[in-house]
Amino acid sequence: MPPSEHELRLRERLSRLKSLPLLGGAKLSGELERLQRQLERIAAEPTDEEIWRSVQLARHEQRPYTLDYAERLLDDWFELHGDRGLADDGAMVIGLGKLGGRTVTLVGQQKGRDIQERTRRQFGMPYPEGYRKAIRAFELAERLRTPVVSLVDTPGAYPGVAAEQHGQGGAIARSQAAMARLTVPTVACVIGEGGSGGAVAIALADRVLMQENAIYSVISPEGCAAILWRDAGQAQKAAAAFKPDARHCLELGVIDGIVPEPEGGAHTDHDEAARLLGESLREALDELDGVPGEELRRRRRARFRSLGVYA
């Protein structure tokens, strides 16, 4: 496979950095190192086994969740609650906090750690109420002029009778529309499972990142296998076919960058995973600093409108 555009951009940036006198000191040399690492990762096409390992790590029971990151990354973290209509959906977390001195509005799906919390949070699958809660947070961010940080981690939107009656499809559509209207900087990162419409509902951002072992997909491997191979057991084969891993998403232009995880995966060291995530989020926000709101919105829409392959 020829080097992707992204890889070419990275290589160019890398050589530019290398030829600069290292006045920036630590920051710049950190940047160098980071790019080098990222490049090495991208250079190699992941094998089917590596893809499947990502699927497993993305779902790992000890993987850090949105609130684990909020507590570690955000000073003065203050969780907000409720959709102002019907419920406070535990599968969707919103709140305010300071990321490196800058107040941001956080939106993220939230799984549970033990069985009780999992039930309360519907295994990270939001109801329409959850997406309305997210919309409220987007509108708050616009009013307060804070950037939005969105952490994606859901198997999908909740599939139930009440969820359908309360308008699951419309809520997901309107959550995306709310993001498409924002004039504040927005960064999304898939930190675990990016499952279909329920995930993209909060990922229509200026910068979309994925953690190294996160997955982002139109359907779960099991669902895909059940439909196309008529056998949910063929999940590994399905995953290899539709390639939900970060490197392929980057290749396809769906995401803008990969956030490194600690060796062995984010679950092995929550603090280090948070540190690495925080670095990437701050860097992404720094890049968006100073861009006028209308221009941010125009570019954001143009970015998503460019996605797709046809002839």
Add this chain to the structure above:
Amino acid sequence: MPPSEHELRLRERLSRLKSLPLLGGAKLSGELERLQRQLERIAAEPTDEEIWRSVQLARHEQRPYTLDYAERLLDDWFELHGDRGLADDGAMVIGLGKLGGRTVTLVGQQKGRDIQERTRRQFGMPYPEGYRKAIRAFELAERLRTPVVSLVDTPGAYPGVAAEQHGQGGAIARSQAAMARLTVPTVACVIGEGGSGGAVAIALADRVLMQENAIYSVISPEGCAAILWRDAGQAQKAAAAFKPDARHCLELGVIDGIVPEPEGGAHTDHDEAARLLGESLREALDELDGVPGEELRRRRRARFRSLGVYA
């Protein structure tokens, strides 16, 4: 009582019109006649009996309701449904139609004519879902750049367990806020009972009118009597004290004009009542024509922010 400011303005306008050569022909002479009639009505302070008669006529079972006016006044009337979240509240009607060639978005409370319809429409008392339906209509009007016509006719917002759980207070507040943000022309008319928060929720308009026998009040006469006189039977006395009739509302600057009804009240002739209402609505919209949206909004807020009497 000295002549009110409104009366003075009317008198001035009347004398100006009288001194004009009648080039405008029918329209102008109709205008003259209308002002003359309005002046006569205002000139006389209504008696306690007249106030009570308004209370009775405002609640008359044969009084025309929102849909009676929609069908008579709006060409191509098309009713829209639903709050896009939970329900389609029958006590709140929204839709599109043409008023004299101009597409408007209609929002109005709706009572029922027979017992079955009354139950279905909760006697014209909206749930929070009804106010969210209205908010959706306001947002649609803003998007389509159509003026809003709002017809107020409710004893009040629905007082029930589910209504509270679904956020009645917040829904009423946000409906007003949605109107306060609009940059399209808005006209509200109280066509029957303008009952408290449930009424004002859809009446934060550039022009607020009342039909001659409509009432607009912070509490029903019965409720007021029960609280202050500890006897709901003192309703007539309460009404005389807090003066919910159109003339007093005009006097206090709460409304901008009184829409005449057929002799004997709107219920005696729905077609004529609709004709008179349509004339006033069109006139109000004509006055707002050409005012830039931001300026409309600024004036609208300034108008409501000026209401109140203090020293």
Add this chain to the structure above:
Amino acid sequence: MAKIDVSIETNDLPAPPPKHPNTCPSCHSHYRDDELERSLWVCGHCGHHFAMRARDRIACLADPGSFVEEAADLHSEDPLGFFDLRPYTERLAEAEMSTGLADAIVIGQATLDGRQTELAVMDFAFMGGSMGSVVGEKLSRACDSAAERGVPLIAVTSSGGARMQEGILSLMQLPKTVCAVEDLHDAGQAMIVVMTHPTTAGVLASFASLGDVLLAEPGALIAFTGPRVVQQTTREKLPDDFGLAEQNLRFGHLDAIVPRPELRPTLSRLLRLLDAPQ
């Protein structure tokens, strides 16, 4: 429960085909082709709305001779080299052969009772109306065409969801079409959506729900997650009209259910309303 994907309903749809496509699945009345065409593919006996092909729909809505197709030659690529039981390219070729369409949507300019509009009509016969890159791109171009020409967009949907053979790119058609509709709205133009059976998953969770006016055909399944997956996942007892247009109307998600014979006059009325001088 957390491991079951819920957003794609392709497997559920369509319902097992009746013995013959002209046999009403509801009352089993049988019709000749010309009978069905004359009745707008509505069962004269029970009112069942048969699926309607995109070109037939356009012929019913556009003034005769007024339709000018746009982007007719856009074809899907195969970005993932996707291969399940058969290669995606083979499935595409077969769908094109059997439907005469390049993909699951047809867009273009038209007039309806003399009023200019833009049409975007999906076709379930092309791979279950699934939304891949071409559907997303053509819907977006329809938005742009409507915006440039200053006319409303009428979108007729029929879709089982995203086209999973295009992997994550099919999911990206959700935000893509959402952005296109927002651009249309910012240009001051309206979108009327007509949801026909079935309108599910990714299409419902993106542009279809963002119409300024949302209409549906009677009996259409309109659900993010279809009944079979809901049942399998939650073991809940489903209401009789679960996910149908009628339930959606009751719960506030639709503006009106419009039987097919009334659709054209209804759209004509809405175009008059949207056309009026402000």
Add this chain to the structure above:
Amino acid sequence: MAKIDVSIETNDLPAPPPKHPNTCPSCHSHYRDDELERSLWVCGHCGHHFAMRARDRIACLADPGSFVEEAADLHSEDPLGFFDLRPYTERLAEAEMSTGLADAIVIGQATLDGRQTELAVMDFAFMGGSMGSVVGEKLSRACDSAAERGVPLIAVTSSGGARMQEGILSLMQLPKTVCAVEDLHDAGQAMIVVMTHPTTAGVLASFASLGDVLLAEPGALIAFTGPRVVQQTTREKLPDDFGLAEQNLRFGHLDAIVPRPELRPTLSRLLRLLDAPQ
């Protein structure tokens, strides 16, 4: 049913006063004045939050000596010449005598942990915290003061609803305060609302619900229509926590319930968040 007014809860509130204002209505513990003051008027035994006067609240929230009152001399007029069992003017005079306040709200500038803010604090002791022209005007001026100074507004609510003695003008305080908050928001400033017992009817249905962050004290009644009227009107069986802050949080209407001792640090944290350079 249609004839029962539902929007004013003054009649329901406050609950019949206990034998002595310093006796906890919940667990009947009794406290000396200085004990209550030291515990921020929270029952040390059961956690019941006693009503708190506006000046005490301000003393608890504002940095010592920082509060500069605004519009202190605004007084209600009697636009209707209202007379029920007694003239409105007499009720006003009596309320002013007994509370030392000109009306049911106190507004002004203050700092909290050194951060500039605007405070608007209602006082239930003044005619049940009812909102008439003065409350509406002062709340609006607080919005303007916050906007002009570029600082957030903290509003502490406690109200039985609109002041019906001012008739329709009291109702007009709803849209009036809504417009004021919208102006504040357009000026880029935030409002934090602290709902205390009770926050009902007109105040809940206007500015109080429009806070960017909505906090409440434990056990506060927060309802548009209070339990007595709901019960009388609908004959429904009411849930145990009907209308309480706890129910409101569960149903998505509040951001957090904050016990009184944590209120100041919570507000301080929020001011830090709202203060940050963008």
